[in-house]
Amino acid sequence: MRWPLVPLSDVAEVSGGSTPRSSEDRYWDGSIPWVTPTDLPMPGTEIADVYDTKDNITEQGLSSISAPLLRPGAVLFSSRASIGKVGIARVPLATNQGFVNFSPRQLVDSKFLANCLQHFTPQIASLASSTTFREVSRGSIRKFKIPLPPLSEQRRIVEILDQADALRRLRAEADAKAQRILPALFLKMFGEGAANSSRWPSQKISQLAEQRRGSIRTGPFGSQLRHAEFISEGVPVLGIDNVVTNRFRWARVRCLPLERYDEFKQFRVLPGDVLITIMGTTGRVCVAPSDLPECMSTKHLCVITFDRSKIDPLYAWASILHDPFVRQQVRTSGHGAIMEGWNMGIVSSLRLRRPPIEQQREFADLVLRLEKQRTHQENVDETLDELFSSLAHRAFSGELTAKWREAHWEQLRAEMAEQAKLLNLSVPEAAKAHG
Numbered sequence: 001m002r003w004p005l006v007p008l009s010d011v012a013e014v015s016g017g018s019t020p021r022s023s024e025d026r027y028w029d030g031s032i033p034w035v036t037p038t039d040l041p042m043p044g045t046e047i048a049d050v051y052d053t054k055d056n057i058t059e060q061g062l063s064s065i066s067a068p069l070l071r072p073g074a075v076l077f078s079s080r081a082s083i084g085k086v087g088i089a090r091v092p093l094a095t096n097q098g099f100v101n102f103s104p105r106q107l108v109d110s111k112f113l114a115n116c117l118q119h120f121t122p123q124i125a126s127l128a129s130s131t132t133f134r135e136v137s138r139g140s141i142r143k144f145k146i147p148l149p150p151l152s153e154q155r156r157i158v159e160i161l162d163q164a165d166a167l168r169r170l171r172a173e174a175d176a177k178a179q180r181i182l183p184a185l186f187l188k189m190f191g192e193g194a195a196n197s198s199r200w201p202s203q204k205i206s207q208l209a210e211q212r213r214g215s216i217r218t219g220p221f222g223s224q225l226r227h228a229e230f231i232s233e234g235v236p237v238l239g240i241d242n243v244v245t246n247r248f249r250w251a252r253v254r255c256l257p258l259e260r261y262d263e264f265k266q267f268r269v270l271p272g273d274v275l276i277t278i279m280g281t282t283g284r285v286c287v288a289p290s291d292l293p294e295c296m297s298t299k300h301l302c303v304i305t306f307d308r309s310k311i312d313p314l315y316a317w318a319s320i321l322h323d324p325f326v327r328q329q330v331r332t333s334g335h336g337a338i339m340e341g342w343n344m345g346i347v348s349s350l351r352l353r354r355p356p357i358e359q360q361r362e363f364a365d366l367v368l369r370l371e372k373q374r375t376h377q378e379n380v381d382e383t384l385d386e387l388f389s390s391l392a393h394r395a396f397s398g399e400l401t402a403k404w405r406e407a408h409w410e411q412l413r414a415e416m417a418e419q420a421k422l423l424n425l426s427v428p429e430a431a432k433a434h435g
Helices: 059-063 110-119 121-125 138-143 151-190 258-267 313-322 324-333 344-349 357-397 402-407 409-422 427-434
Strands: 005-007 012-016 028-035 048-050 055-057 075-078 086-089 099-104 145-147 202-204 235-238 274-277 285-287 295-297 301-304 351-353
Touching: 012 138, 028 059, 075 110, 086 110, 099 110, 110 121, 110 145, 110 151, 110 357, 151 313, 151 357, 151 402, 151 409, 258 295, 274 313, 285 313, 301 344, 313 324, 313 351, 313 357, 324 351, 402 409
Parallel strands: 048 086, 235 295
Antiparallel strands: 005 145, 012 099, 028 055, 075 086, 075 099, 202 351, 274 285, 274 301
């Protein structure tokens, strides 16, 4: 069976958003929720039920802009920057200009429409203008066609997808709790309340690194090695993209020819080295894994080889991220902005506290156990995401509800006839659409 493919403008009233003048106090701090893309979760993660927002506007603020007050049930879709954030209004609200909004007509269920938009986000995003600031125009979205089953079948699809999504939400909650364990563990073992913490000495990173030339280093400058010289095989070259969410990750392949490696050996990265990003998004930190092959770094990283008789690399990594003593130094160095202003001089002069090395190693062992568990959780998350994506594909192709459709055919046939009237389809056209 084939469902009719219908332009979004046929199933919903399509509108945009706008922003009242920020200089007019009488437009702000009112009772009308005003949604911006930052109020919604990232694309593909979940469909938000929107009850409240960070900012509210007044009736005067709403009257000053060319955007409607959206009624409950309206579907919000971010159409610029992070294209594909989806929410459903659960109270009357307005949005800024970063959205294309849909007020569903009686042809479509709000949650079905929201799921449909989420599923087809890659295709919608491909309509974006090819400028630096990517945006899908309202006109393009209005013309985008979606499959439209009868309402009862839409609601059955939503019910199945909701059940599957509930499992993903439970996993996300478990992941969030797991991410809070390590900072709490660090503070318990090394925070101000830890036994004898007031007696621990502190030393600069330059004093804690191996006392040899090059123990704190970066990569070659652009004049020595250009990106155009990288190839797909050879000695891997590490950069910012390998230090993601403060954990080491293999990223895109970027290699140095083997025959050129000898001239760059001073930039080698060793297993257990601590890597800190000092260009781009600065202040990300990770530890090179124990099974790291022969590698070198780019100029975007500060690489530290610590003296392991003084400090454990995993303890140093956690200190830089979670120790208030270190964070205060970063704030001062960055002129009040956390994680800004990193450079080789600042990194070298940061002072780390030195608890007994046995205590550091005990912490490091716990980190490795947590990391093993976290990797397992990520594999489960990836599997759940793949299953949900497969389920959504089957849902919007008609395969998922095929047996249910057969069992409810008499009810669906009546709904299809009503749907055809609302879509202004003739009886032969409706029959053709539904196969």
